[in-house]
Amino acid sequence: MKRKSHAALRKAVQAIWGLLTNAHLSGFVKGTIYQGPLKRFCVPGMNCYSCPGALGACPIGAMQALFNGRRRRFAFSVVGYLAAVGLLAGRFVCGWLCLFGLLQELLYKIPTPKLKVPEKADRVLRLLKYGVLLILVFALPFFWRGEGGAGEPFFCKYLCPVGTLEAGAPLVLLRGELRAAVGLLFRWKLLWLALILFSSVFVYRPFCKYLCPLGAFYSLFQKISLLRLSLDGEKCVSCGKCERTCPMDVRVTADPNSAECIRCGACVRSCPSGALHFTGGRWKLDGGASPSRKKPE
Amino acid sequence: MKRRIPTSVTLLLLGLAALCCLFGTLRGEGETVRAKAAAVCLECIGIG
DSSP states (O other): OHHHHHHHHHHHHHHHHHHHHTOOTTHHHHTOOOOSGGGGSBOSSOOOTTSTTOOSBOHHHHHHHHHTSSSOOOOHHHHHHHHHHHHHHTTHHHHHSOHHHHHHHHHHTSOSOOOOOOHHHHHHHHHHHHHIIIIIIIIHHHHOOOGGGOOOOHIIIIIOHHHIIIIIHHHHHHOHHHHHTOOHHHHHHHHHHHHHHHHHTTSSSHHHHHTOHHHHHHHTTTTTOSEEEEEOTTTOOOOOHHHHHOTTOOOTTTOTTOTTOOOOOHHHHHOTTOOEEEEETTEETTSSSOOOOOOOO | OOOOOOHHHHHHHHHHHHHHHHHHHHTTHHHHHHHHHTSOOHHHHTOO
16 A cells, blocks of 8 residues: 555656646647747656657757757756756656656556566666766767757767657657658657657667666766665565565666666565665754665675 | 776765766756747657
8 A cells, every 4th residue: 555655646746847847838829839948947757848848958859959060068957957957866857857757657557468678688778878878978969060060969860769759759740741741750659659658668668778868867977866675684584575566677686786677665664674765965864863884685 | 706886986976977967957947948848849749
């Protein structure tokens, strides 16, 4: 029951956050996008800024927009902002504030046999997201220049399913001139989106696990972020329940702050001995004294 | 035995990240982002 209410709370937070950051609802009727001053600020999760409802900017899109201009610029503000979010909470944003993550989770709830990716393949595939971050978000937009000296937002253009879902599909449906301009690229992105959504039915959050550059960026801070997962080795009874519960297949007792943990808290709720808890700096967030620093046996 | 990174290191890095953010903002990056985000991004939707 405790676990179910926690999962419901997390879903509610994800949905409310999604609504708050996409509150320009008239855009979904008129086919327009919000153009006000809030657009200069990035939201912490993947949220396409061309989504008719979006009030803020997507940090991955913003980063590429700064990299690929005619005057090449490093995206100090966006990188600093994302580093700050990562240093505060690691991949908490992935688990609690990402609308595309929520959609994948809901699709995974469809009752079908689930696919277990072989461990070796899974380990290699999880490295892909770092390649996507390095090559498609940083290197190509920064160094590659096409005709007229302008670069391209490679990740947004070729690989981002969020833009197709939140912006491409509604805008193409609502605006005739965009519908007339649809070509091979749009069809590719639609097919890619369909593939990711379809695989989400069988694999838990495949985009987050294997391809998301934002998750890759935040994961760099998992081990040093203020919000961390702590394991009390004295209380742990090695029942393995946390690892069986973890939807991201993290080996919680061996590495509670793994780069793959999305800080959803499922392991904390499932622990029968209360050995796992979140800490914020020196403080145990669920009350009480500082966490024990003893390692598990 | 793995050592836990002290909170002071995290706070120091947090300060650096804030400075980085401030520097970017002062040189007008926010306006570039707004200009891009306030228009329909054809690449993002798969047309450009």
